Amino acid sequence: MSSARFSSGVAACLLTVIAHGAEPLAGAALDEARALRARALADDTAYELVRSLTTEVGPRLAGSPGDAAAVAWALDKLKALGFSNVRAEPVTVPRWIRGEARAEITAPWLQTLAVAALGGSVATPAEGIEAEVVPVTTLEELKAQPRERIAGRIVFFTARMQPSLDGGGYETTVPPRGTGAAESAKLGAVAMVMRSAGTSVSRTPHTGAQRYVDGIPPIPAFALSNPDADMLEQQLASGRPVRLKLSNTSRWDGEAQSANVIGEIPGRSHQQEVIVLGAHLDSWDLGTGAHDDATGVGIIAAAAKLIGESKRRPKRTIRVVFYANEEFGLSGAKAYATAYKDQIDQHVLGLESDLGAFRPYGVAARVAPDKLPLVRTIQSVLEPLGVPYLGTEASGGADVGQLRKLGMPVMDLQTDAGPYFDLHHTANDTFDKVDPRLVQLNVAAFTVIAYLAAEAEGGFGRLPVASETAQ
Amino acid sequence: MSSARFSSGVAACLLTVIAHGAEPLAGAALDEARALRARALADDTAYELVRSLTTEVGPRLAGSPGDAAAVAWALDKLKALGFSNVRAEPVTVPRWIRGEARAEITAPWLQTLAVAALGGSVATPAEGIEAEVVPVTTLEELKAQPRERIAGRIVFFTARMQPSLDGGGYETTVPPRGTGAAESAKLGAVAMVMRSAGTSVSRTPHTGAQRYVDGIPPIPAFALSNPDADMLEQQLASGRPVRLKLSNTSRWDGEAQSANVIGEIPGRSHQQEVIVLGAHLDSWDLGTGAHDDATGVGIIAAAAKLIGESKRRPKRTIRVVFYANEEFGLSGAKAYATAYKDQIDQHVLGLESDLGAFRPYGVAARVAPDKLPLVRTIQSVLEPLGVPYLGTEASGGADVGQLRKLGMPVMDLQTDAGPYFDLHHTANDTFDKVDPRLVQLNVAAFTVIAYLAAEAEGGFGRLPVASETAQ
Numbered sequence: 001m002s003s004a005r006f007s008s009g010v011a012a013c014l015l016t017v018i019a020h021g022a023e024p025l026a027g028a029a030l031d032e033a034r035a036l037r038a039r040a041l042a043d044d045t046a047y048e049l050v051r052s053l054t055t056e057v058g059p060r061l062a063g064s065p066g067d068a069a070a071v072a073w074a075l076d077k078l079k080a081l082g083f084s085n086v087r088a089e090p091v092t093v094p095r096w097i098r099g100e101a102r103a104e105i106t107a108p109w110l111q112t113l114a115v116a117a118l119g120g121s122v123a124t125p126a127e128g129i130e131a132e133v134v135p136v137t138t139l140e141e142l143k144a145q146p147r148e149r150i151a152g153r154i155v156f157f158t159a160r161m162q163p164s165l166d167g168g169g170y171e172t173t174v175p176p177r178g179t180g181a182a183e184s185a186k187l188g189a190v191a192m193v194m195r196s197a198g199t200s201v202s203r204t205p206h207t208g209a210q211r212y213v214d215g216i217p218p219i220p221a222f223a224l225s226n227p228d229a230d231m232l233e234q235q236l237a238s239g240r241p242v243r244l245k246l247s248n249t250s251r252w253d254g255e256a257q258s259a260n261v262i263g264e265i266p267g268r269s270h271q272q273e274v275i276v277l278g279a280h281l282d283s284w285d286l287g288t289g290a291h292d293d294a295t296g297v298g299i300i301a302a303a304a305k306l307i308g309e310s311k312r313r314p315k316r317t318i319r320v321v322f323y324a325n326e327e328f329g330l331s332g333a334k335a336y337a338t339a340y341k342d343q344i345d346q347h348v349l350g351l352e353s354d355l356g357a358f359r360p361y362g363v364a365a366r367v368a369p370d371k372l373p374l375v376r377t378i379q380s381v382l383e384p385l386g387v388p389y390l391g392t393e394a395s396g397g398a399d400v401g402q403l404r405k406l407g408m409p410v411m412d413l414q415t416d417a418g419p420y421f422d423l424h425h426t427a428n429d430t431f432d433k434v435d436p437r438l439v440q441l442n443v444a445a446f447t448v449i450a451y452l453a454a455e456a457e458g459g460f461g462r463l464p465v466a467s468e469t470a471q
Numbered sequence: 472m473s474s475a476r477f478s479s480g481v482a483a484c485l486l487t488v489i490a491h492g493a494e495p496l497a498g499a500a501l502d503e504a505r506a507l508r509a510r511a512l513a514d515d516t517a518y519e520l521v522r523s524l525t526t527e528v529g530p531r532l533a534g535s536p537g538d539a540a541a542v543a544w545a546l547d548k549l550k551a552l553g554f555s556n557v558r559a560e561p562v563t564v565p566r567w568i569r570g571e572a573r574a575e576i577t578a579p580w581l582q583t584l585a586v587a588a589l590g591g592s593v594a595t596p597a598e599g600i601e602a603e604v605v606p607v608t609t610l611e612e613l614k615a616q617p618r619e620r621i622a623g624r625i626v627f628f629t630a631r632m633q634p635s636l637d638g639g640g641y642e643t644t645v646p647p648r649g650t651g652a653a654e655s656a657k658l659g660a661v662a663m664v665m666r667s668a669g670t671s672v673s674r675t676p677h678t679g680a681q682r683y684v685d686g687i688p689p690i691p692a693f694a695l696s697n698p699d700a701d702m703l704e705q706q707l708a709s710g711r712p713v714r715l716k717l718s719n720t721s722r723w724d725g726e727a728q729s730a731n732v733i734g735e736i737p738g739r740s741h742q743q744e745v746i747v748l749g750a751h752l753d754s755w756d757l758g759t760g761a762h763d764d765a766t767g768v769g770i771i772a773a774a775a776k777l778i779g780e781s782k783r784r785p786k787r788t789i790r791v792v793f794y795a796n797e798e799f800g801l802s803g804a805k806a807y808a809t810a811y812k813d814q815i816d817q818h819v820l821g822l823e824s825d826l827g828a829f830r831p832y833g834v835a836a837r838v839a840p841d842k843l844p845l846v847r848t849i850q851s852v853l854e855p856l857g858v859p860y861l862g863t864e865a866s867g868g869a870d871v872g873q874l875r876k877l878g879m880p881v882m883d884l885q886t887d888a889g890p891y892f893d894l895h896h897t898a899n900d901t902f903d904k905v906d907p908r909l910v911q912l913n914v915a916a917f918t919v920i921a922y923l924a925a926e927a928e929g930g931f932g933r934l935p936v937a938s939e940t941a942q
Contacts, residue, residue, distance in 0.1 A: 055705040056580045109527045111759075114898065202673040203758075203898040227901045231759075234526040234902070287674075288582075288702075427585065427674040430698045431705070 024374050024457040032312045033381045033448045040306055040444035046298035047436040049077060050357075053297060054288040054431040061285040062325035063095030063256030070281050074261035074297070074322050081305045083263030083320065091324040091335045095256040096120050098285055099249025101222060103193065105235055106130060107243040113228040115193070116205035116286060117250045118177060118221040119328055120212070128247035129154070129191050129220065135236055139175050142183055151188030154244050155180065156195075156232060163199045165361065167417030173197035174208070181221035182213045191246050193222045195229035196426075199418075203227050204426040207284050209328050220248050258282070258324040260332045263301075265308035267316040267454060272343075274319040275454045276350040276408070277304060277446065278333075278400040280326035287429035291356030291420060294431075295439060297322055299353045303446035307454070314454030316348060323399040326354070333399035337406060347408040349453045349460050352397030353446065356423070357439040358416040362390035363449070367409040368461020375411070375460075378452045385445055390414060405466035411453075413445050495845050495928040503783045504852045504919045511777055511915035517769035518907040520548060521828075524768060525759040525902040532756040533796035534566030534727030541752050545732035545768070545793050552776045554734030554791065562795040562806045566727040567591050569756055570720025572693060574664065576706055577601060578714040584699040586664070587676035587757060588721045589648060589692040590799055591683070599718035600625070600662050600691065606707055610646050613654055622659030625715050626651065627666075627703060634670045636832065638888030644668035645679070652692035653684045662717050664693045666700035667897075670889075674698050675897040678755055680799050691719050729753070729795040731803045734772075736779035738787040738925060743814075745790040746925045747821040747879070748775060748917065749804075749871040751797030758900035762827030762891060765902075766910060768793055770824045774917035778925070785925030787819060794870040797825070804870035808877060818879040820924045820931050822917065823868030827894070828910040829887040833861035834920070838880040839932020846882070846931075849923045856916055861885060876937035882924075884916050 057073050060066035071088055078086045096119060103115035134149060135156045136142045142155060157176035162169040174197050181192040198206030205223040212218040224232065235242045261281060267273065279296030283289020304318045324332030340347070349367070363382060365375040372392070379389040395401050396410030404410045423429040453460070528544050531537035542559055549557045567590060574586035605620060606627045607613045613626060628647040633640040645668050652663040669677030676694040683689040695703065706713045732752060738744065750767030754760020775789045795803030811818070820838070834853060836846040843863075850860045866872050867881030875881045894900040924931070 051705065055582075055702065058580065058582045109529065111526075111529045201899075201903065202675060203901065204673060204675070227899070227903045230903045231526065231901070234522065428672075428698070430674065430702070432672065432698045432701045 025377055025452055025455060028312065029452065029455045030381060032310060033451050036306055036310060036447045036451055037381065037444045040447045041440050043302060043306060043440065043443060044436065045305055046302035046443045047434065047439045049298035049301055050290060050294045050434055050439065051431055053294045054290050058288045059285040060281065060283045060289060062093040062258055062282045062328050062331065064285065067258050067282055071259045071261055074281055078261065078263035078301065081301060082308055084266050086263040088259035088261050089339065091258050091260055091332045092255050093258045093325040093331045094328060095253045097251055097253050099123065099251065101248040103222060104245050105232065105242060106245050108238060108240040109235060111231055113231065114203035114205055114225045115222050115228065116207045117248045118210040118223055119207055120210050121221040121248060121250050122218045123250055124220050124246055124248045128245050130243060130245040131190050133232065133236065133242045133244050139180060139183055145187060147187050150184065153189055154191045154193060154246065155184040155189045156193050158195055158229065158233065160195055161197055161199050161421065163418045163421060165416055165418060166414065167421055170197060170421060177208050177210055179211065181210055181219050182216060185216045185219045189219060191220045193224055193244065196223045196226055198424050198426065199421045200426050200428065201226055202428060204428050206425040207286055208425050220246060222246060260324050260336055261322040263320050265304050265318040268313045269315045271317050273316040273346050273348050275316055275450050276319050276321055276347055276400060276403065277450055278321045278323060278350060278352040278397065279354060280332065280399055281322040282325045282327055284327055284425045286427040288431060290429050290431045290434050291423055292425065292429055293354050295357035295434060296353035298439065299357065299442045299446055302443045303450050306447050307451050314451055316454040318450055318454055326399055330398060330402065333402040337402040341406065344403065344406045344408060347403055350396050350400040350403050350408050350410045351446065351449055352400040353442065354397050355415045355417055356420040357434055357442050358419055359438060360385060360387050360413050360415045360441055360445050362388050362414045363411060364390045364392060364394040364414060365411045366392055366394040366404065366463060371460045374456055378449055381448045381452065382445055385441055387445055404463060407462045407465045409460035409463055411449055413442065415442065496848055496923055496926060499783065500923065500926045501852060503781060504922050507777055507781060507918045507922055508852065508915045511918045512911050514773060514777060514911065514914060515907065516776055517773035517914045518905065518910045520769035520772055521761060521765045521905055521910065522902055524765040525761050529759045530756040531752065531754045531760060533564040533729055533753045533799050533802065535756065538729050538753055542730045542732055545752055549732065549734035549772065552772060553779055555737050557734040559730035559732050560810065562729050562731055562803045563726050564729045564796040564802045565799060566724045567799065568722055568724050570594065570722065572719040574693060575716050576703065576713060577716050579709060579711040580706060582702055584702065585674035585676055585696045586693045586699065587678045588719045589681040589694055590678055591681050592692040592719060592721055593689045594722055595691050595717055595719045599716050601714060601716040602661050604703065604707065604713045604715050610651060610654055616658060618658050621655065624660055625662045625664060625717065626655040626660045627664050629666055629700065629704065631666055632668055632670050632892065634889045634892060636887055636889060637885065638892055641668060641892060648679050648681055650682065652681055652690050653687060656687045656690045660690060662691045664695055664715065667694045667697055669895050669897065670892045671897050671899065672697055673899060675899050677896040678757055679896050691717060693717060731795050731807055732793040734791050736775045736789040739784040740786045742788050744787040744817050744819050746787055746921050747790050747792055747818055747871060747874065748921055749792045749794060749821065749823040749868065750825060751803065751870055752793040753796045753798055755798055755896045757896065757898040759902060761900050761902045761905050762894055763896065763900055764825050766828035766905060767824035769910065770828065770913045770917055773914045774921055777918050778922050785922055787925040789921055789925055797870055801869060801873065804873040808873040812877065815874065815877045815879060818874055821867050821871040821874050821879050821881045822920055823871040824913065824917065825868050826886050826888055827891040828905055828913050829890055830909060831856060831858050831884050831886045831912055831916050833859050833885045834882060835861045835863060835865040835885060836882045837863055837865040837875065837934060842931045845927055849920055852919045852923065853916055856912055858916055875934060878933045878936045880931035880934055882920055884913065886913065
C-alpha cells in the first residue's frame with residue numbers, strides 16, 4: 001500500500017465525517033476495521049480452505065457424492081474455525097448424472113471436437129445422432145427461421161462471449177444455453193450445440209444449466225469449446241453442407257438430499273440481527289470448482305473468522321451461508337429464503353462471493369437511499385485496497401439476491417470478471433489458478449464490509465419487496 | 472517499421488560492404504530481397520495454407536488416415552502454387568494407434584485426472600492398473616532408488632518445464648518422457664506418469680514420443696496436464712499414501728507408408744544446387760498440429776512461392792521438403808538423408824521452421840567460418856523485422872539437422888518458444904492460436920534468407936561431417 005493511497009483513504013473518511021455529522025460508526029470501529037483489513041492481507045485461512053476443498057473434495061455437482069462430501073467438509077471446517085451454531089439445513093436438489101459426450105464433424109472434413117453436455121441434457125440414442133448443422137446467432141434469429149430449415153437438423157448457436165471487466169458478455173450468451181435446446185426442439189431440431197458461454201481459448205468447453213419446456217420432447221444439448229466452435233465455423237465457411245455426429249449418455253436420476261451449511265459469529269449485543277455472507281458449496285463437475293465457488297467459500301469463512309477473532313466484536317451476528325446447488329436452480333437460496341422469510345427484517349445486509357478470487361475494482365450498494373452515506377464511510381476503509389464506490393447497481397448475487405427480493409439491502413464487491421469467465425464451468429477451474437494474494441484482497445474487502453455492517457448504528461434500511469420472489 | 476530501424480539496417484549493410492570488399496551478393500539482389508520482404512509482410516499464402524491443412528486434414532499422426540490425407544493435400548497445394556518437380560518420396564513409418572486413456576486418484580481423495588498416453592505407450596490390462604505413486608524428479612533420482620521402493624508402484628516424474636524465450640526448459644523435461652517408462656520398468660514399476668513436458672496451464676496434457684528398451688517388458692506411460700500434476704502433488708503433500716488407477720487402450724499396428732512431399736522453385740543458373748527449406752507434415756493427434764507444424768509447412772511454402780514469383784529468380788533452386796513423421800522417429804528426415812547422401816554437396820544451406828509462428832528474435836548460422844560475413848549481410852536485410860544476429864549456435868532443427876550432420880551448413884531463425892510450449896503436443900494446438908501477422912513475419916524472414924542464400928556467390932562452405940549421422 002502506498003502512503004499516498006493511504007492518505008487519500010483517510011481524507012475520504014474525514015470528508016464523510018465532516019459531511020454527515022452524527023456517525024453510525026464510531027472511530028474505534030473504523031480503527032478496528034482497518035486493523036482487520038491488515039490482518040486479512042496476511043491471513044491464509046481462505047487460501048487453505050480453497051486448497052482443502054478442491055483437493056480433498058473436488059467436483060461437487062448437486063446430488064453427487066462430491067456434494068455430500070462437501071457438506072460434511074463444510075460442517076467440519078466451520079466447527080474447526082470456531083463458528084457457532086454450525087448446522088446443515090436440508091435442501092432437496094435435482095440429480096443429473098453426466099455421462100460421456102462426443103462430437104465429430106463427419107462432412108465435409110472429419111474432425112473430432114471437444115464438447116461437453118450442458119447440464120440437464122438428455123442422452124442421445126446409443127448410436128448417436130448425425131445430421132446437418134444449421135448455424136444461428138441468437139434465440140431471436142432461431143425463432144425467425146422457417147420450420148423446414150430447422151427440422152431434422154442440429155442447431156448451432158454461434159454467438160461469442162466478449163471478455164469484459166464486469167462480465168457483461170455473459171448475459172448475452174447465456175440465453176441460448178438456457179433455452180436454446182428447447183426453442184430448437186419446438187422447430188423440430190434433433191440436437192443443439194452452442195459455442196461455449198465463456199471466454200476460454202482452450203479446448204475446455206464451458207458447461208452450464210439448461211432447461212427444457214413442458215410439452216416439447218427434449219433434445220440433447222452440448223457446448224463446444226471456443227476453438228471447436230471455430231473449427232465448425234471454418235467448415236461452414238466452405239459453403240458445403242456440414243454434418244455433425246453427436247452422442248451423449250447423461251441422465252436424470254430423481255432428486256437427492258443436500259444442505260445449506262451455516263455457521264455464525266455471534267454479535268456482542270444484537271445477536272438476532274445478521275449480516276449474511278453467502279457463497280455456494282456446489283460446483284460444476286468438469287473442474288474442481290476452484291473459483292466457482294471454492295474461493296467464495298474460503299473468502300466468506302475467512303472474513304467471518306477474522307471478525308470472530310477480533311477483541312472488539314461487532315454488535316450483530318455474522319452468518320456465513322454455504323448454499324446448496326446454486327448452479328442448477330438455486331435450490332439452497334430458495335430453501336433459505338423460504339425458511340427465513342419470517343425473519344427477513346433481521347437480515348440487515350447481505351454480501352456474496354461468487355465471481356472467483358480476482359482483483360476487486362469497486363463496491364456497489366443497494367440500500368435505503370438515506371443509508372448511502374454509511375456505505376461511503378465503509379467504502380473509505382476499502383480505498384487502500386483499490387476499491388472505489390461504484391454506485392447503487394448491486395444485485396447481491398444469485399443466492400443472496402433471493403433475500404434482496406424480500407427487502408434485504410445488499411452490497412456487491414465487484415471483481416475482475418475477465419479471467420473468471422476464462423475458467424467458469426470448465427475443466428480448468430482448478431486450484432492452480434488461484435492467486436493467494438488476490439484471495440487475501442477479497443478477504444480484506446469482505447472483512448471490512450462485514451465488520452462495519454455488523455457494527456453500524458441503524459443498519460441499512462429496507463428495499464422494496466420484489467413482486468416475484470425467490471424463483 | 473520505424474525509419475530509425477530501417478536506417479540501422481542500411482547502416483549495418485553498408486558496414487558489411489565496406490568491411491569485406493568483393494561481395495557475394497550484388498546490390499540488386501539485396502534490393503530484391505528487400506522487395507520480397509515487403510511482399511511477404513502483405514501475403515496471406517502461409518496463413519491460408521495453415522487454415523486449410525488444419526481444417527481440411529486436421530490431426531495427422533504418422534501412419535494414420537490424416538497422414539495419408541496430408542500427403543495428398545501437400546501434393547495438391549504445391550502443384551497449385553506453381554512448384555516444379557512436385558513429388559512424394561515414400562517413407563515407411565511406425566504406426567501407433569491412440570486409444571482411450573484414463574487416470575484417477577483413488578486414495579486418499581478420489582479425483583479424476585486429465586491424462587494422455589505418451590506416444591508409443593502400450594495398453595494397460597483391460598481392468599486398468601492401480602498402485603501407489605512414487606514421485607521422483609529426474610531420471611537420475613529414479614536410477615538412485617532401491618528396487619523395493621519402485622517395484623509394483625507407479626513412478627511419477629514431477630519436474631516442471633520452465634517457460635523461456637529459447638525453449639531451453641524443454642530439454643530438461645524431455646528425458647523422462649523419452650525413457651522414463653523404460654527406466655522405471657527396469658526397477659519393476661507397473662506404470663509411469665509424468666508432469667507434461669510443456670508449459671500449458673490448461674488441463675490439456677502434452678503428449679510426445681517415448682521409447683522402450685529391448686529386453687525390459689514395456690509398461691504404460693502417461694502425461695498428466697500441469698494442473699493435474701499439481702493435484703497429484705497436493706495429495707502427496709498430505710503425507711498419506713496416494714494411489715492412482717490408470718487405463719489405456721492404445722496399441723501398435725505395424726508400419727505404414729507415408730511420404731516426404733517435395734516441391735521446387737528451380738534456380739535460374741545453378742539448378743542442381745539447392746537451398747533446403749524444411750518443415751514436417753505429420754503432427755501429434757490431440758490437436759490439429761497448427762503450430763507443430765502446419766505453420767512451418769505454410770511458412771516455407773509461402774516463402775518459396777514468393778521467390779518463385781520474383782522477376783529476378785535466384786541462381787539456385789529452392790527445395791521445399793515437407794518431412795514425414797518427424798514426431799515419432801524422424802522417419803522422413805532419415806529417409807531423405809539416405810536418399811540424397813550422394814548429392815549432399817549440392818545442398819548449399821538448410822533452414823527449418825518447426826517452432827510455430829511466433830515472434831522471431833534472431834538468427835544464428837552454422838556455416839564455414841569464412842562465410843560468416845555473408846551471413847551478416849543476409850542478417851542486415853532481416854534487421855527491420857527485429858532479427859539480430861545471434862551467433863553460430865544453429866542446429867538446423869530436428870529434420871534439416873540430419874543434413875547438417877552430413878556437412879550441410881544451416882541457419883536457424885529463432886522464434887519465441889514461450890507460447891509455443893504452451894501449445895506443443897496438446898489439444899490446444901489449433902488454428903485459432905495462429906496470428907496471421909506473426910506468420911507473415913516468419914515468411915518474410917524465410918523469404919529473405921532463402922532468396923539471398925540461393926543467390927550468394929560461393930555459398931556457405933561445408934561443415935565437418937558428424938561421426939554419427941542421420942539417427
